[in-house]
Amino acid sequence: MNIINLQNAAQQDITFEPKADTISASPIQTFIDSLRHRLSVSRQPKALKPFSPGDIKILLLENVNQSATNIFQEQGYQVESYNGALTEDCLIEKIKDVHAIGIRSKTKLTAKILEHAKKLIVIGCFCIGTNQVDIDYAASIGVAVFKSPFSNSRSVAELVIAEIITLARQIGDRSIELHTGTWNKVSSRCWEVRGKTLGIIGYGHIGSQLSVLAESLGMHVLYYDIVTIMPLGTAKQMSTLNELLNKADFVTCHVPATPETKNMLSAPQFSAMKDGAYVINASRGTVVDISSLLTVMKAEKVAGAAFDVFPSEPANNASGVYNDTLNNWTSELISLPNVILTPHIGGSTEEAQCVIGNEVAHMLSKYINEGTSVSSVNLPEISLKTLALDKENTVRILYIHKNIPGVLKTVNDILADHNIDKQFSDSRDNIAYLMIDISSVSQDEIKQLYDSLNQTNAKISVRILY
Ligand SMILES: NC(=O)C1=CN([C@@H]2O[C@H](COP(=O)(O)OP(=O)(O)OC[C@H]3O[C@@H](n4cnc5c(N)ncnc54)[C@H](O)[C@@H]3O)[C@@H](O)[C@H]2O)C=CC1
Numbered sequence: 001m002n003i004i005n006l007q008n009a010a011q012q013d014i015t016f017e018p019k020a021d022t023i024s025a026s027p028i029q030t031f032i033d034s035l036r037h038r039l040s041v042s043r044q045p046k047a048l049k050p051f052s053p054g055d056i057k058i059l060l061l062e063n064v065n066q067s068a069t070n071i072f073q074e075q076g077y078q079v080e081s082y083n084g085a086l087t088e089d090c091l092i093e094k095i096k097d098v099h100a101i102g103i104r105s106k107t108k109l110t111a112k113i114l115e116h117a118k119k120l121i122v123i124g125c126f127c128i129g130t131n132q133v134d135i136d137y138a139a140s141i142g143v144a145v146f147k148s149p150f151s152n153s154r155s156v157a158e159l160v161i162a163e164i165i166t167l168a169r170q171i172g173d174r175s176i177e178l179h180t181g182t183w184n185k186v187s188s189r190c191w192e193v194r195g196k197t198l199g200i201i202g203y204g205h206i207g208s209q210l211s212v213l214a215e216s217l218g219m220h221v222l223y224y225d226i227v228t229i230m231p232l233g234t235a236k237q238m239s240t241l242n243e244l245l246n247k248a249d250f251v252t253c254h255v256p257a258t259p260e261t262k263n264m265l266s267a268p269q270f271s272a273m274k275d276g277a278y279v280i281n282a283s284r285g286t287v288v289d290i291s292s293l294l295t296v297m298k299a300e301k302v303a304g305a306a307f308d309v310f311p312s313e314p315a316n317n318a319s320g321v322y323n324d325t326l327n328n329w330t331s332e333l334i335s336l337p338n339v340i341l342t343p344h345i346g347g348s349t350e351e352a353q354c355v356i357g358n359e360v361a362h363m364l365s366k367y368i369n370e371g372t373s374v375s376s377v378n379l380p381e382i383s384l385k386t387l388a389l390d391k392e393n394t395v396r397i398l399y400i401h402k403n404i405p406g407v408l409k410t411v412n413d414i415l416a417d418h419n420i421d422k423q424f425s426d427s428r429d430n431i432a433y434l435m436i437d438i439s440s441v442s443q444d445e446i447k448q449l450y451d452s453l454n455q456t457n458a459k460i461s462v463r464i465l466y
């Protein structure tokens with residue numbers, strides 16, 4: 001019997017009858033089954049249906065690491081990969097048909113795009129920032145979003161250390177000069193970094209990692225953060241941003257893109273800085289007001305700057321795309337001395353990308369196969385023990401719903417005739433997620449349960465795994 005009108009179309013077109021490979025009537029199969037019991041392989045995870053893994057389609061954009069593709073293919077999923085981001089129209093077409101999408105920082109998954117994603121179960125950000133995804137809208141349609149919490153932090157911190165020394169010694173300019181035939185051996189306004197003060201705005205994973213590296217170079221570290229965070233080494237937390245700006249020789253930003261961090265460094269903050277200070281931004285392009293920075297650099301108030309991120313960034317690698325059409329101050333910025341520009345490569349190392357590929361692909365697979373939302377950035381974090389092979393008639397219900405009164409009663413009334421083995425529910429703002437394992441459920445009852453749950457008022461999405 002085919003289920004129609006499924007809210008969560010991972011289950012669209014998928015029969016609730018057992019797949020051929022699950023029919024176990026032959027003597028050999030019976031022997032294997034009994035052997036499994038004798039060998040206690042019942043602790044192995046049960047492969048949950050209704051989908052067979054081959055039904056699951058994964059779309060990977062922006063050169064997501066091969067390690068992710070390998071994991072998805074090991075699961076038996078279909079994987080389609082692209083090196084760059086897709087145009088909006090193309091993305092809308094592609095997203096209609098996939099159950100999971102993996103992106104990095106370029107692909108904007110807005111409500112406009114996501115409303116076409118009728119089969120989508122989960123989004124994987126193979127990066128740290130999630131500002132490119134409308135995570136609240138995703139939650140409102142029952143789509144989980146995962147990211148890598150810290151696997152490229154070290155890479156970003158190392159890039160910033162390189163930039164601090166490069167700016168202090170004007171290495172970028174000397175290199176460009178030699179590339180164009182000019183020998184210009186100077187020491188004027190070139191400095192050691194030892195004994196200088198680094199001001200870190202945002203003392204999270206990257207900021208704190210950078211703090212340790214900077215101290216090992218003999219720098220003093222000050223940091224500013226909206227929350228009180230334990231200092232590492234001899235770093236000191238400043239109670240205001242201005243206090244940090246007044247004292248730091250190098251100011252570096254490691255905050256997320258939020259309304260509060262937009263233009264966090266602009267004209268008033270630049271004027272609060274020490275004369276001859278340096279500015280670094282490898283967080284998000286919205287954080288530093290580059291138009292204002294141009295003014296203070298021309299006045300030699302700021303002695304140099306390094307940017308890895310920009311308000312607008314090209315979707316794909318290509319020559320000639322970093323220009324005034326992208327950001328109207330580009331030609332002015334590139335004409336200034338001691339400015340280091342990199343194409344959003346803070347997290348782009350082999351090590352970071354491989355780990356992120358593994359990590360996020362595992363989270364996505366676990367969510368697809370078992371419903372585990374631990375580490376999701378937009379859904380309540382729910383997990384139940386993996387169903388074991390011997391739990392043949394056990395069914396797992398994954399019910400994402402509006403966080404309104406009376407839902408548990410409604411759901412439990414529907415399940416009243418079954419034995420509830422385990423139940424876990426949690427909420428996050430307007431959204432709640434309920435995971436229930438019930439036993440002794442026949443194939444026909446699964447269909448009835450699905451239909452009943454699907455008709456409840458609070459339902460956002462329902463999946464039944466068995
Ligand atoms: N250039 C690149 O390739 C990469 C850039 N990033 C960017 O760096 C950002 C930071 O990354 P993590 O350190 O991993 O994040 P995190 O979440 O570990 O740390 C961010 C810190 O900023 C603080 N913060 C938030 N709002 C603030 C405000 N208004 N004022 C002061 N502090 C504030 C938070 O309390 C937190 O301690 C990411 O959100 C991402 O946008 C991350 C990885 C790679």
Ligand SMILES: O=C(O)CCC(=O)C(=O)O
Binds near residue numbers: 105128129347348
């Ligand atoms: O590697 C990328 O494409 C994005 C890196 C980044 O900005 C992040 O992890 O937030």
